[in-house]
Amino acid sequence: MTDHPTPEHRRPDGVTDATVEAVGKLSAALDHVEDARGHLYAFHRLMGSAESTLEEATEMVRAAGHTELADALDREALGANPLPGMWSFQMVEEFDDGFYARAKGLHQRALDELLEGRRHVFEAEMKELRRTRGREGHEATPGDVEGDPEYDDRG
Numbered sequence: 001m002t003d004h005p006t007p008e009h010r011r012p013d014g015v016t017d018a019t020v021e022a023v024g025k026l027s028a029a030l031d032h033v034e035d036a037r038g039h040l041y042a043f044h045r046l047m048g049s050a051e052s053t054l055e056e057a058t059e060m061v062r063a064a065g066h067t068e069l070a071d072a073l074d075r076e077a078l079g080a081n082p083l084p085g086m087w088s089f090q091m092v093e094e095f096d097d098g099f100y101a102r103a104k105g106l107h108q109r110a111l112d113e114l115l116e117g118r119r120h121v122f123e124a125e126m127k128e129l130r131r132t133r134g135r136e137g138h139e140a141t142p143g144d145v146e147g148d149p150e151y152d153d154r155g
Contacts, residue, residue, distance in 0.1 A: 003133055003140050009124035012116045023110050024122025030107045033100060040095055044088040054078055 004010075011020055054077055062070035081087060086094070111117050131138040139145050 002144060005124045005128060006141055008118055009120055010118070011121050011125065012118065015115060015121075019114050020122050020125065023114055026107055026110055027120070027122065030103060033103050037095065037100055040092055044092050047082055047088040051078070 054073065058070050058073040058078060061073065083091060111119060115121050128140075131140070
């Protein structure tokens with residue numbers, strides 16, 4: 001048992017509390033960006049399903065004898081851009097190649113320049129402050145968990 005964080009989660013020598021806190025906040029901001037990206041991908045999938053279902057509905061409206069409404073659905077909804085000039089796949093690509101790539105790159109730059117590339121240093125320090133040493137379920141690392149051959153250092 002090591003009972004302390006692994007080296008990749010320890011603060012590099014000379015790094016201040018303010019720096020660890022600032023990078024921790026930047027990581028939290030990127031977490032929100034990741035969540036937003038997930039919602040954008042969900043929107044993309046929902047729009048694809050909506051397009052397919054709308055196509056089926058249009059065919060059913062037409063088969064039910066409502067040609068004028070079916071023609072309007074064909075002209076005004078099927079194949080239309082949800083945003084000017086873009087289907088949802090284009091929205092995803094613009095976001096991924098634009099804001100998301102810049103935010104992710106800047107976050108990595110902060111990790112590399114300020115914390116020697118180490119991730120989750122703020123969180124690892126928070127864990128150390130809050131966990132109870134020696135208590136089951138409060139182990140420092142997976143290798144400190146006894147009885148699981150996958151994680152047991154003595155296995």
